[in-house]
Amino acid sequence: VSGYATATLDDLERLPVDPGEGLMWRPVRRHFGIRAFGANAYTAEKAGDRVVEDHSEATNKHEELYFVASGRATFTVDGDEVDAPAGTFVFVQPDTRRGAVAEEAGTTILVMGGRAGAPFQTSSWEASFAAFAYQRLGDTERALATMREGYEREPDNWAANYNYACMLALHGRRDEALEKLARAVEGNAEAAELARGDEDFASVQDDPRFGEIVG
Amino acid sequence: VTVTERYTSAHVDDISPAGTWIPIRRHFDIQAFGVNLWRGDAGDEVIGEHDETSLEHEELYFVVEGHAEFTVGGDSLDAPRGTFVFVRDPRLRRKAVAKEPGTSVLAIGAKAGEAYTPSQWEASAVAFPYFSSGEYERAKEVLAEAHRLQPEHGGVAYNLACAEARLGETEAAIEHLRVALERQPELAELAKTDEDLESIRDDPRFPT
Numbered sequence: 001v002s003g004y005a006t007a008t009l010d011d012l013e014r015l016p017v018d019p020g021e022g023l024m025w026r027p028v029r030r031h032f033g034i035r036a037f038g039a040n041a042y043t044a045e046k047a048g049d050r051v052v053e054d055h056s057e058a059t060n061k062h063e064e065l066y067f068v069a070s071g072r073a074t075f076t077v078d079g080d081e082v083d084a085p086a087g088t089f090v091f092v093q094p095d096t097r098r099g100a101v102a103e104e105a106g107t108t109i110l111v112m113g114g115r116a117g118a119p120f121q122t123s124s125w126e127a128s129f130a131a132f133a134y135q136r137l138g139d140t141e142r143a144l145a146t147m148r149e150g151y152e153r154e155p156d157n158w159a160a161n162y163n164y165a166c167m168l169a170l171h172g173r174r175d176e177a178l179e180k181l182a183r184a185v186e187g188n189a190e191a192a193e194l195a196r197g198d199e200d201f202a203s204v205q206d207d208p209r210f211g212e213i214v215g
Numbered sequence: 216v217t218v219t220e221r222y223t224s225a226h227v228d229d230i231s232p233a234g235t236w237i238p239i240r241r242h243f244d245i246q247a248f249g250v251n252l253w254r255g256d257a258g259d260e261v262i263g264e265h266d267e268t269s270l271e272h273e274e275l276y277f278v279v280e281g282h283a284e285f286t287v288g289g290d291s292l293d294a295p296r297g298t299f300v301f302v303r304d305p306r307l308r309r310k311a312v313a314k315e316p317g318t319s320v321l322a323i324g325a326k327a328g329e330a331y332t333p334s335q336w337e338a339s340a341v342a343f344p345y346f347s348s349g350e351y352e353r354a355k356e357v358l359a360e361a362h363r364l365q366p367e368h369g370g371v372a373y374n375l376a377c378a379e380a381r382l383g384e385t386e387a388a389i390e391h392l393r394v395a396l397e398r399q400p401e402l403a404e405l406a407k408t409d410e411d412l413e414s415i416r417d418d419p420r421f422p423t
Contacts, residue, residue: 003304004287009297028275032301035327036273037248063247065239067321069279069297077222087227087279091243096221110277112323114247119328 005032009041009069009108015133022049025133028110030126037120038062038113044071044102051109054099057092060123062113066090066100071107075100124154128163135170144171151180158187166200174204182213227252227319234344235261239321241337248331252279253311254319261320264310267302270334272324276300276311281318283311335368342374346411351381362391369399377411388415393422 012026026041028034042051051073057064066075068088075082075090077098084090084100092098100109114120127150135143144167151164162184168177181201184191192214195201204210223243230242237252239245249272253261261283267274276285278298285292285300288307294300302309311320325331338361345354355378361371373395379388392412396403403423406412415421 003307004290004300004302004309006285006292006294006298006300008295008299028299032275032299033303034273034275034301036325037275037323037331039275039323063245065243065245065250067279069277075224077224080222082224084224085226088224089227089230089239089243090222090224091245092222093220098222110321112248112250114325114331116246117330119330120248120325 007031009043012041014043015130016136017129017133018050018053019136022046023051023053024049025129026108027126027130029122030130035120035122036114038064038111038123040111041069042109042111044073044105044107046105047102047107049102049107050099051102051107052098052100052111054097056097057094057113060121061094061115061118062123063094063116064092064098064111064113066092066098067110067112069108069110071102071104073100073102073107073109122153124150124157124160126150127153128159131163131167135167140171143167156187158184158191161187162191162194165195166198169201169204172203174207177201177204178207178209178213181210185213233341234347235259236340236343237319238337238341240333241341246331246333247325249322249324249334251322252319253322254280254317255313256316256318257313259313259318260310261313261318262309262311262322264308266308267305267324270324271305271326272334273305273327274302274309274322274324276302277321277323279319279321281313281315283313283318283320285309285311335365335370338365338368338371339374342378346377346381351378354378355382355384366394367398369395369397369402372398373402373406377409380412380415383414385415385418388412389418389420389422396422 015025017023017025024043028039044051068084068086070086072085078096131143131147147167151160154160161180165177165180195214235255239250255261278294283294285294287309342354342357358375362375372391376388376391
């Protein structure tokens with residue numbers, strides 16, 4: 001591993017993580033292999049696109065600092081609307097709900113995060129976000145490899161099993177998909193309900209084992 | 216700002232700068248990672264030359280505005296607006312010089328595998344612009360407060376001694392220098408030649 005690396009915003013991948021809302025993820029931490037803190041960027045292609053997913057950090061307890069690097073966004077934080085032109089920082093505590101929509105095409109927001117009082121750990125969502133984005137972009141081999149990599153880091157995590165099961169099902173790898181799905185349901189019963197309504201499992205729904213797993 | 220607040224927002228222009236430094240982490244009281252913005256005009260050193268061997272932080276820089284030239288580990292890197300520079304190896308010397316007016320660089324840092332603790336240089340850095348402008352009384356005030364809050368930080372005590380020495384407050388300067396060297400003995404080397412300590416260096420009580 002080299003001691004330093006550079007890249008411009010334009011060099012970063014553009015990964016569609018929620019095509020319905022136009023959320024475009026520019027993975028910064030993944031790109032550089034940063035281990036000490038979380039860092040990402042999101043870019044809106046047009047006004048009205050989402051630039052920060054509506055979410056809280058209640059699970060991994062990350063403090064998050066957003067910085068509007070270009071354009072203009074409207075944040076909704078804890079129910080308040082916050083006008084955020086380029087140059088605005090928004091710092092959000094873990095349990096607070098937050099999201100943002102771009103007011104201008106090309107709006108880019110940087111996000112930095114970490115958990116106070118604990119060493120940084122890479123968030124498990126990164127691998128599945130990247131894998132599903134590659135799948136949407138048609139790079140299916142990379143999608144499967146990326147998902148497997150994420151799963152191998154956390155083979156006991158129910159969500160990692162679930163996401164890997166989705167990807168395996170999309171690739172028609174029925175036996176492996178059902179095995180991972182079974183492990184996901186073992187880890188968290190809610191995975192069964194999720195799987196019943198999840199189109200990613202279309203290729204295995206007719207399998208009697210699927211019915212046994214998801215009830 | 217308190218950590219119990221659910222969120223805080225501020226435009227960069229509304230955060231009080233200390234010279235070229237805009238103390239973002241301090242402003243928001245962020246506890247999970249270090250983050251600062253540095254702004255300067257053409258020719259200004261927006262990232263002062265340093266390495267991270269003492270803190271072992273990984274550092275990510277992002278050129279927010281303008282155009283900078285980085286030097287990392289002896290390599291020159293052209294860094295227009297929108298460039299990231301990530302320095303993993305804490306031993307690499309790094310700095311950045313602004314090539315355009317209004318160049319600003321965001322710097323994010325923390326140590327891998329360890330919980331973050333706010334860096335002690337921040338407490339001292341608030342006072343640096345006052346040293347530059349010769350406002351030693353104000354530098355002393357800021358550092359005395361920092362020393363009260365973080366008496367364990369040798370660097371803060373050292374800088375307080377410097378301000379006091381500049382003000383001719385010999386007794387206080389010698390006492391704070393003694394505390395500083397007790398906490399951080401390697402500062403003795405710097406104390407031998409530091410201009411700020413000139414007024415007390417010949418005093419027999421000057422600690423070595």
